[in-house]
Amino acid sequence: MIAAKPSERPTPESAPSDSAGKLKLQMLVFSAVPSERLVFINNQKYVEGQRIDDNTVVESITPDGAVLSYQGKRFMLHSDQNASH
Numbered sequence: 001m002i003a004a005k006p007s008e009r010p011t012p013e014s015a016p017s018d019s020a021g022k023l024k025l026q027m028l029v030f031s032a033v034p035s036e037r038l039v040f041i042n043n044q045k046y047v048e049g050q051r052i053d054d055n056t057v058v059e060s061i062t063p064d065g066a067v068l069s070y071q072g073k074r075f076m077l078h079s080d081q082n083a084s085h
Contacts, residue, residue, distance in 0.1 A: 023052070023068070025079045030063045037061040041077070 027040040038047050039061055046058045052068070060067045065078040 023056075023077055025066060025077045028061065028065065028079055030061060039066045041066070 023041055025039055025041055026043065029036070029038045031037050034048060038045055039058065040046075041052060041058075044052075046052060046066075048058055048060055050058050052058065055071045057069045058066055059069050059074065062076075065076050068075055068077050
């Protein structure tokens, strides 16, 4: 098996339908320093690698949102597009 280059990594898919409605990204802090990145999802603070529940993990935090893994399936959670910045 050949490992994919970072630029060829698969992009996160849409949120699985059973979890998409339950997760809301309210705040995102992105930094070039990974230990300084954080998100607030459903009024709880999470950092990269932290579990939201038994099936969902915050894999990474990007400037555009949080990449989550739900039962091994990756998806991107974006902040509310209607919120003012």
